[in-house]
Amino acid sequence: MQAIVQLAEEAQIYLKVDKFEVINSVGAVTLGATVNCEAFAQAHTDTVHYDPSSFVGLTWRPRNAPICVEVYSTGRANIPGAKSHAALLRGFARLVPELLQYSSSGRPDPPRDAANSVTGRDTPPDANDQENVAIGVSVQSDDPWEGWALG
DSSP: OHHHHHHHHHHOOOOOOSOOOOOOEEEEEEOSSOBOHHHHHHHTTTTEEEOTTTOSSEEEOOTTOSOOEEEOTTSEEEEEEESSHHHHHHHHHHHHHHHHTTBSSSSOOOOTTHHHHHHOOSSOOOTTOTTTOOBOOOOSOSOTTTTOOBO
16 A cells, blocks of 8 residues: 555555555565575486576475575575465475575574564564464574474
């Protein structure tokens, strides 16, 4: 709606919106570890496109996943393709263990305030809000996978 108002005010273009829906959601994440893109691409030749001469990262589209992931050696990743916030979080949670196998550490450094960092919200999600609670992060255990579970 902000774009419609801005178009009307600044360009005198008036639009009427009858139906509005989100068709694509994009997320970004930092794994807290570098990723060996070359080794990852060699191990996933059928689902990864990696050409360092044309793009600095790799593009990974895992089978049966609703999302695609652009992974950079710095440990940052863009996650386009989800139709909802919950699908974005669920899809990426499934991919994290595979990415970590090719990282400089066995697990990412959990953010100081994991709930806000993962959901992108200013306040932690309500425990009963299943749309926004998809990944939990725990720094209490030596088990690298404890706390990384779907909600």
